[in-house]
Amino acid sequence: MRPKAVPNPHALPSEDALGAKPAALEGEPRARERILQAATRLFCQYGINAVGVDAVVAEAATAKATLYKAFGSKERLVEIVLEKEGAAWRDWFLGQLLDGEATPLTRLRRIFPVLREWFGDAQFFGCPFINAVAEHDKRDDRLRRIALAHKKVVLETLAGLAAEAGARDPNGVAHQLGVLIDGAIVAAMITKDPNVALMAGRTADLLLSGMAAEAA
Structure with missing residues (x-):
């Protein structure tokens, strides 16, 4: 979901591949993490x-029984994937905004250049929350509800910066x-053009300039 150094996702496994599940891997304590990583890439x-579950366990080199023991159901696996990816994305995105010494207004102006970096990554497939809903x-x-909980954290951070400004x-x-962030994400996913972030950023600059003028 965010820029990171990971291998390109594999194609969906074939029917032949679905039958190959190394038994030696079933007892490994990292099986749950492998399932999460596989599900994240594929979803x-x-x-x-x-x-389906078959594709996830084939990608993770484990068995259905391991997945169901760890997560209970595909539905719960989906929820955990979204929660985990949301937390990781927020750590990355908000960390980029808040990094180093800068004024609140400067931090807010970082939003769309940071998004452009994400949009240009080979692993960008849109927002998992928007896609899931x-x-x-x-x-x-x-x-x-999971999507709104994620969005709430992001909006609270942006509101805090706006208040400081x-x-x-x-x-x-x-x-x-x-709204500009969500629109840019969808536009970038459809067009595969990371520069839509800069277009949205120009609109945001008008908003932020007006905000700064009111605060002066």
């Missing part, structure tokens, strides 16, 4: 509904930036 690239029954709030309505600024 992000191919979509949750397109990837889009794939599933829109009346099912299970994944939406003197914004009259820091929550409003954060939500406007959030």
